[in-house]
Amino acid sequence: MAYSDKVIDHYENPRNVGTFEKGDQDVGTGLVGAPACGDVMKLQIKVSAEGVIEDAKFKTFGCGSAIASSSLVTEWVKGKTLEEAAAIKNTEIAQHLALPPVKIHCSVLAEDAIKAAVADYRKKKNSEAAE
């Protein structure tokens, strides 16, 4: 299978690999996929008081397309509000990376990872507010 140049670039020079402190109140963590399915993505966002994503980090277990998809979304979500980030569609990711049909699920997973990270952050905020 021939990978697109963009996939290769993200695979070879992944952006924003790393980990934030999971417990921090301004961090949202999304962990999606399953080892049994061959891909797991962990996406973390760091959110400002104004609700803007200031930073993002990822770690991914998966094929080149999965790594590229998660690397790409860490770039995309930065500077976006939570709503804007959650509105990113897998089709945009797939199109940008020129993913072949058998790899579309990688972009779906990346979209899920964003949503999960945003949801995790909101959950933290809500429980904070409830206290």
Add this chain to the structure above:
Amino acid sequence: MRPSVYLDCNATMPVRPQVAVAVAEALAHPGNPSSVHRFGRLARRRTEDARERVAALVGAHPANVVFTSGGTEANNLAVRGCGRRRVLVSAVEHDSILGAHAAPEIIPVDADGVVDLEALAALLGDEGDDTLVSVMLANNETGVIQPVAAVAELTRSRGALLHCDAVQAAGKISVDLAALGADMLSLSAHKLGGAQGAGALVLADEALELVPLLRGGGQEKYRRAGTENVPGIVGFGVAAAIAADELGRTAGLSVWRDRLERRAREIAPASTIFGAARARLPNTSCLTLPGVASDVQVMSLDLAGVAVSAGSACSSGKVAPSHVLRAMGATAEQAGSAIRVSLGWGSEEGDVDRFLDAWAALARRTGRAGSAAASAA
């Protein structure tokens, strides 16, 4: 010693030099087209390039070319894989068509070996939904060309499928799948200057469902499992491209063939030339030397350095006379004294003379020469 004159090109066509180079080059590359690494991808690309060239030779879509190990497998795949219970085949089909079905029904042919369309219409009846008709484009022994387009009109109007064995025709005459109207077409690389071990079944419609003969990996879109014979397929592609380019030159072989037949009639006025009045491949002549057994002719020609055959290669070891000639109504005596002379890309005009000299000498020795021959030879 190897005879210098090879006139048995319908048994196997000498490999084109460009093909030999391409095959040798492909042999030096490892790579399984199913592998995802660079070696595999390169092998896949070579295979797909060849697929386009083979498709172009017969005006088909590359996606509809199913590579096989040869014409015999392609014919078996068509007949057994098409899922039709009833199979009608012409009486002059190749053994690989006749043998592919347990009980094929036979479409008779006329004295020139051309299928009887009325008989076919009667056999087909009104309902052809469960029927496959298989009629070859050109006969391997006589070169006679069948009215496949007319057969296609019949099969289409009755809902029957049509398979056409174009193994001998492709590369020798222009073949256009759409114009023929067949649903499936068989090809063989080594009959058109490629290497032995590669062939194809070409489909007119991608939607045609084939039950594979060989199961396993998903090669050839699940129609034919097994690692592709990459060098053979590459050679097939080169041979197809060259054959397409040289169709004009190949058509010109009929000039030599016709001269051969004129002189043969002078040498042996009683000689029968099968199908001479009909459309034939430009390279093929099937003729008799009355009173001299086919085998004797072939052997004595071989001693004189000229290779021809007594019928098709697969059956030339058998004693039984050709089923093709018998179906055409030839007498046992005629069928038993027939030989096939088939020219190819490497043939030269002098080859025809060498054949004629040797044949005339044999005719004289056996006392079968006509009076004209005595002076001519």
Add this chain to the structure above:
Amino acid sequence: MSAETKKKLERPIYLDYQATTPTDPRVVQAMLPYFTEKFGNPHSRNHFYGWEAEEAVEKGREQVAALIGADPKEVIFTSGATESNNLAIKGVAYFNKARKDHVVTVATEHKCVLDSCRHLEQEGFRVTYLPVKANGLVDLDQLREAVTDKTAVVSVMAVNNEIGVIQPLAEIGAICREKGAFFHTDAAQAAGKIPLDVNAMNIDLMSISGHKLYGPKGIGALYVRRRPRVRLTALINGGGQERGMRSGTLPTPLCVGIGEACAIAAEEMGAEAERLRGLRDRLLDGVTGRLAEVYVNGDMEHRIPGNLNISFAYVEGEGLMMGIKDLAVSSGSACTSASLEPSYVLRALGVDVELAHTSLRLGLGRFTTVEEIDYAVDHIVEAVTRLREMSPLWEMVQEGIDIKSIEWAGH
């Protein structure tokens, strides 16, 4: 690194010898004249071109037969091991349909064996798919139990294409003979790699592939025992070549090629195996010496020396392959590696599906060098280390989290 190795590196290093082998240059040399001046149809019985081709074909047949201790009359040529396997299993089943309706095979067989068996099931035959032990070998007691007087054929591969393990052929052959069932073995990965003797091992049918033993693609062979005679129904009919079992013009150059390849293998097998064992150990020691949590799949003792199948835990196999693109390797068998399913062979061994996703098949062969192995070790270690740094699973394990305790959503 020598200039030659550097030059070789302009192409990736080929470590996929179970997918296909390069055609040995000596084999190519033997074949070439049959593409040019010696181009006859071996079935042309009446002239020199035909005889010359026929003689070459028969020499090839003798060379194939000699490799496996068979009589040349018992060897028929096919288009490859896929066809040989289809013909052996379906051909024997169809021929014996009136008396026997059962086939025994193994869960780790090559796809073409399994698909042939599934097709037979659709046609009313019964098929027993034997499991394998954790080392990839069949349990002989289970096999003995499975074979009945209704069993037409038992098909067990000699060497597995993904994990390289060698099945106990002689023991299986003895059981089949005792029970009156024919024993077929897919020896595509075994022929030319390990000694095979159809008589000593009581093998009734054996499939061989040209391109897996440094011969050409497009040719294979099927050994069909004559005493006691194995009869089968042909899949491809026509001119009646190969004693009616396989019609079609024999491809002379390919028959010459597989014959030459068998002759070379017979000559060099022992020394080659020793050399490969050294390289294989060097590769394995190199990797395990520098990486933790690396697991070899399949038995290490009953195994051809040219195969390793390794799980690199917490690094997905396809992603790893991309990271070692200078190495041509496979993450499963060539036929299935385009799909996303983890290897059914590893699953049959009981390898966790998580771990199965992290596996690579490394195939070594005749043209593999020490320098290539050292280069491969460095590359693999580098890539696995980098990808583990990127792996959320590796991170969790380092933090002491049990990955199995997490409820994964799946998708």
